[in-house]
Amino acid sequence: MNEIHPGLLFSLLALLVVISAFFSSSETSMMALNRYRLRHQAKSGHRGAKRAMELLVRPDKLIGVILIGNNLVNILASVIAGAVFTKLYGDAGVFYATAALTIVILIFAEVTPKTIAALYPEKVAFPASLILQPLLWLLTPLVLLVSSISNGLARLVGVETTVGGESEHLAPEELRTVVFESGALLPSKHKGMLLNVLDLDQATVEDIMIPRNEVMGVDLEHTAEQILQQLAESSYTRLPVFTGDINQVVGILHLRRAAQILRDGPQNFSVARLKSFTDDPYFVPEATPLPTLLMNFQKTKRRMGLVVDEYGEVMGIVTLEDLLEEIVGDFTASPVPSDDQEIIATEDGWYRIAGGTSMRDINRTLGWHLPTDGPKTFNGLAMEYLESIPDGNISFFIQNYLVEIEEVSNTMITRARVKKISS
Structure with a gap:
């Protein structure tokens, strides 16, 4: 290597840094892909998405080929850098090579490419799959050897490495979060309907x-x-x-x-x-x-x-x-028109609520969070709290809701005023 011109070695070193950046960005972009969006794109005929899906069927093999390539490149780069700097600076060249190569790899082959890949995973992963697919086929024996050893070590510490289990499916709570955070991708009315469908199991x-x-x-x-x-x-x-x-x-x-x-x-x-x-x-x-x-x-x-x-x-x-x-939601008007509505807004945030009003209707109409795991009507909730039918107009708190009884019959609370108090 002493006979090779330093300029050529520096060019080779720059090429190795670029290849290292490719492997680093490929790893981050592949792992950052949205699996559900990826499936949709693959079903729509997107070739890059199909290739990425094929690679992600066995993520252990994918990570294996990326890490093998990345480590080989980094090791070769460190050997060349050591030789070049030793030739230029003598025994101190090893120290200079280590410091310089660490900074270069950290900035140009790790942080920068991985940041870009995390922000734009599809733009990086789909072109990268063109190279990773044949590379995986070429290095299959070495990848299998490395994967089998690493999977065996993982099983020794109690980690199951079987690929493609329940982790690919969303729980109802996770799906609810996806819908809720879909933002402008879904109209608010459609989002509300989807959330209501997911909430049906709770009623x-x-x-x-x-x-x-x-x-x-x-x-x-x-x-x-x-x-x-x-x-x-x-x-x-x-x-x-x-x-x-x-x-x-x-x-x-x-x-x-x-x-x-x-x-x-x-x-x-x-x-x-x-x-x-x-x-x-x-x-x-x-x-x-x-x-x-x-x-x-x-x-x-x-x-x-x-x-x-x-x-x-x-x-x-x-x-x-x-x-x-x-x-x-309420898509029809009440079949019996009446001025005696169940929920009537009054002054200063107060609402006049009929005793027979459903707790779910109150919460849904007003956006409140009154308890629904017990009595199903407001009268039932108030009487459960009071443990008796009140003799007259009284006030009390249910959580952070102020209740003022207005009308009472012999058998139930017929109407009350309720206001949510800021907690």
Whole structure:
């Protein structure tokens, strides 16, 4: 090497630094690739993405060939640098070579290329795969030897090196984070719908059902005139039909099928004929998860279910519209127009809330975080906290929410004022 001109050696040294930078940037860019975006690009026919995916099937082999190449280049560069500096400066050349080469490799072959690769992984990884693929094939025996030794050492310390397991799949919480942080890539409304779908598993039928005291139905013990008037004036599409009490349900009546009864008038009305127009009731346990309810509705072609508790008592009804509103939000107006709204904004951040309002509706409407793992209505939450029905108008705190009772009946808190206090 003493006969070679120093200028040629410096040129060779510069080339080795460039090759080292290539290996360093390749490693960082390959590991920084978004796997899900990469799969999408590969399915779309992107050749660079396909090559990168093939290399990442066995990341241990990929890292092996990169590190083998990088170390060979760095070692060769240190030998050449030592020879050049020894020739120029004598015995002190080894020290100069070590210091100079460390600075050069650190800046030009490590930090700078890895920073660029981390910022633009696709722009670096896809072209690099053109070189890494044949290089991996060429160095396969050496890569296998190194990989088998390193994997064996990893297993000795209890690390499983099997590639392609559950790490490639996202947990629901991780997927929720991906959707939440998607930024401008997803419209806010679509993002909200996706998050609502992921949250369905956290709710049951009991959370969204219409309680039995609010259920509008046809009581067969009423007179023909009362029943026909109710059918003519009803704003609902389907009504449960029962005898005296909703626990004695006969079926579900679709008002479209009841048009013939209305045309015939009260003189031709009969309970038996009304029953012939009803469908068999569909019962749903109150603890049924919402995804299960959705699949059951789809399987049975149903749009309404009667919610029952563990004793078989009817607790209320649940409809397909209620379920869909958990995903898309309130997409229809209340079928019964009323000034008596459940949540009314007043002055200075106060809200007047009806006692029967669902806790999920309150949190979703106001963006609050009142507890939902216990009682399902605001009245239930307040009475659980007070452990009794209050005698009059009182104030108290539930977490960082100030509650002022406004109206109380013999059996429940009918209305209260609530304000969120900054914590």
